[in-house]
Amino acid sequence: MMTPTVRRLRAAARRGEPALQRFLERHRVPIQAEGLTTFVFVGAADRVDLEHWIYGLPGTQPFDHVPGTNLWHLSVDLPAESRIEYKLGITLDGRRSTILDPLNPRLAHDPFGANSVCSTEGYRTPEWAGPDPESRPGSIEQIEIESAALAGRRTLHVYLPARFRPGRRYPLLVVHDGSDYLRYSSLRNVLDNLITRLEVAPLIVALTDPGQRLKEYAANPRHARHITEEVLPLLADHYPLVEDPGGRGLMGASLGAVASLSTAWMHPGTWGRLMLQSGSFAFTDIGQTRRGPEFEPVVTWMNRFRADPGEPADRVYVSSGVYESLIYENRSLVPMLQRAGMQVLFTEARDGHNWENWRDRMRQGLSYLFPGPLWLTYE
C-alpha cells in the first residue's frame, strides 16, 4: 500500500540520508497518515520484520526495502483506538536479532523486558494512571505469612488508602501478581488517584505474588485455600475489614484471573467482587485443548465450572483485548456468568495481552466493583 506519505518517505530516502533524517524529524514513528500505520527502520539489514502479538494477523510481517537506501517500511491497517506492542526482527548476514524500534521512544515494560508501543488515533494514555500531585498517597506495608496450604513462607504487600483510620471498616481487594501490577500497570498511582477523586471507595488492597505461578494459579485448590483460609483471616486480624462478601474482591490478569474466579468458586459466599482481566479461561467442548499441557488443569476446571457455575460472586468485571486469542474465551464467559445470576460488566479494547491494557481498564473495573462517593460528595 503506497500512500502519499509513504511515497514522500521513499523519495526522501532516495535523495539521501540528510533528506530522510529531515523527513523523520517531522514525523512521529510509526507514522499515522492516510488511515494507515507505517513502521520504519533505517539501517543495514537483509530483511526486516514487524513482530507483534495481534491475534488474527500474521505474527511476522516483512518490511519493504527501498533499493539503494537503508530505508525499510511497512504499512498496516490498524483501526482507530488501537494500541499494540511490537518489536522489529532484523536479519543481517544470516543472523537474526529482535530489537526495540530505534525510531520510537514509547516503551511498555513487562516481566520479560520491554516492547515498543504504537497507538492509533483516539487512544489516550489515561491521565488517571500517572502521578498527580493533587492526589493523596496511600502507604504500603509488608506482612509475612506462613502458608500450610502452599507449604512455605509468603510475603504480602498491603496498600492502605490515604487517611486510613483504624476505626473505620474498609473493603478488601486481593490482587494476584500484585508486584507486577504495581510495576507495570501503575496500580499505586491508579489507587491514589481514583480514591482521592472519590471514584473508587477507599480500599485495602492486598498484593500477593505466586511462587510457582503456572501451578498455583491454574485453578489450584491449594491456592484457593491459601487465599481464603490463610490470607483473608490474617488480614482480618490486622485491619478493619468490611465483614460482607460485597466488601471482598479478587483481581487478576491472565492466569491470575483464573486464580481469582476459581478461588471464588471453590469458596462460595466469601468473595463478592471479581475483576477478571484477559482471563486464560481455556475450555473444551470436546477433545483436548490445543493450548499446551500447562493449560490442562485450567481446562479441566473450566469444563467443570461451565457445567456447574454456581454463583461465585455477585458482581464481576471482565475485560479482554480484541487482539488476543483469549477474546473468544472471555466473550464466552460473560453470558454464562449472567445466566448464573451475576451482574457482569464486560469491556473489550483494541489492545493485547499486556499490562498496559490491564492498567487502562482499571478505572472502569474498580469503580464498578467498589464505587466511591463521587456523585454525592464534594470535599
Place this chain on the structure above:
Amino acid sequence: LIAWSAGAMALARRVFVYHDNPPQGPANAEVLETGLERYRSVQPFPHAKRRLRLDDQVRTSVLARRVAPADAVPLDEGEWVALDGDRVTSHQGGRRLTADGSVTPLEQLR
C-alpha cells in the same frame, strides 16, 4: 467565610450533583435538592476543574441555561464569590458560564 464547596451549594437555590466524566453512568447533571436559598443570583459549581469539561461548549451551554437566570459560577480551590444583595464580587479571574457555551469573566457581567 460562610460556606465552601458543598456548603456553598447548600446555601444556593438548588443543589446540583454533576460530573462530566464519571467512571460509570451517563454524566448528566441532576438537581438533587432544593437549597436553603440564601442567595439566588449565583449557582456555584465547586471543583469545576475536576468535574466540568468547560471546553465542551454544548455541555457548558446546557448547564448555564439550566440554572438561568442565576449565573453558573465555577469555583476551584482558592476561588470565591461574595454576595451583598444583588451585588456579586469575586476573586480576580472569577468566571461565569454563558448560554453560548463560553466561559466569561464574571466582572464583565456585573
